[in-house]
Amino acid sequence: MKKSLAALGTLAIAFTAANSHARDISASGDIGTTGIGFHATIPIKPNVNARVGLGYLGYSYHGRTNDMDYDLSLKAKTYDALLDWYPNTGSSFRLTAGVAYNGNRIDAQARPNSSGSYSIQGNTYDAASFGKVTGNVSFNKFAPYLGIGWGRPKTEKTGWSFATDVGVLLQGSPKTTLTSSGCTAPAPMCAQFSSDVAKENAALHDEVSKFKVYPVLRIGLNYRF
Numbered sequence: 228m229k230k231s232l233a234a235l236g237t238l239a240i241a242f243t244a245a246n247s248h249a250r251d252i253s254a255s256g257d258i259g260t261t262g263i264g265f266h267a268t269i270p271i272k273p274n275v276n277a278r279v280g281l282g283y284l285g286y287s288y289h290g291r292t293n294d295m296d297y298d299l300s301l302k303a304k305t306y307d308a309l310l311d312w313y314p315n316t317g318s319s320f321r322l323t324a325g326v327a328y329n330g331n332r333i334d335a336q337a338r339p340n341s342s343g344s345y346s347i348q349g350n351t352y353d354a355a356s357f358g359k360v361t362g363n364v365s366f367n368k369f370a371p372y373l374g375i376g377w378g379r380p381k382t383e384k385t386g387w388s389f390a391t392d393v394g395v396l397l398q399g400s401p402k403t404t405l406t407s408s409g410c411t412a413p414a415p416m417c418a419q420f421s422s423d424v425a426k427e428n429a430a431l432h433d434e435v436s437k438f439k440v441y442p443v444l445r446i447g448l449n450y451r452f
Contacts, residue, residue: 253380255390257447260284261305264445268311268380276311276380278325282445289338292430294347295360296338303441304330305396307372319379325372329398333364333435335405347423357420358409362428364435367399372443380449388449396441403432 253268262284268276284303289296309325337360339345345352345360374394405428410417 251380251451253449253451255280255380255447255449257282257390257392257445259392259445260303260442261396261445262303264305264447266309266447268449270380271310274313274316276313276321278309278311279307280309281306290335290434292427292434294427294430295345296340297335297431298338300334302330302332302334306330309372311376313379319377321376321379323372323374323376323392323394327370327372327396329366329368329370329396331366331396331398331438331441333401333438335362335364335431336360347420347427350419350423352412352416352420352423356410356412357417358407358411360405360407360424360427362403362405362431364401364403364431364438366401366438370396370398370441372396374443378447378449380451385451388451390445390447390449392443392445392447394443396443398439398441400439401432401435403428403435405431 251270255266255268257264257266261282264280264282266278266280268278270276282303282305286301288299288301290299291297305327307325307327309323311321311323313321337345339354343354345354345357372394374392376390376392378388378390380388405424407421407424410420
């Protein structure tokens with residue numbers, strides 16, 4: 228985390244140093260796997276730009292482990308600081324690196340089967356008596372970003388231009404928390420249910436481990452002031 232904070236601080240300094248180029252600032256709106264977003268771009272050198280921005284996406288879907296079905300809600304929220312390097316001064320192709328404050332999370336709620344029961348670890352529990360099974364999945368708060376892209380804000384006059392980002396957000400191994408609540412069965416049975424839910428938490432972790440690397444694909448429209 229210290230390295231991520233240092234990187235973010237370095238980029239902040241770069242933006243401060245670029246204040247003399249404030250007249251060249253451009254803004255962009257974008258849409259993609261990080262949701263609906265906004266970025267501001269300031270040139271640092273002829274072939275280097277700095278960007279800061281944010282994005283938000285809400286997405287609901289169904290998932291499954293070996294034992295249980297889930298209603299899952301992904302909330303992707305990022306604030307990033309990026310550096311774009313153009314290998315060729317006159318080209319729109321760029322290499323991008325940076326860091327993001329990562330607010331991505333997944334909320335989960337177990338779905339009873341067609342008979343209104345949960346089946347966990349070979350045991351069957353009536354959902355009406357054993358309550359709800361809910362949890363969430365969280366990731367590292369600071370995540371490196373690596374990617375490529377196409378597009379370059381205009382440098383000689385005001386106007387519009389297109390941009391695309393393709394990359395990955397390295398958000399690390401997910402952390403899962405799955406618990407039960409509202410059990411009205413006898414206490415020993417509730418204790419057994421809680422024990423099985425704890426074991427199911429490990430299975431949920433395996434299911435969401437593919438989100439260790441979050442894919443980024445954005446299409447944006449720039450405007451230079």
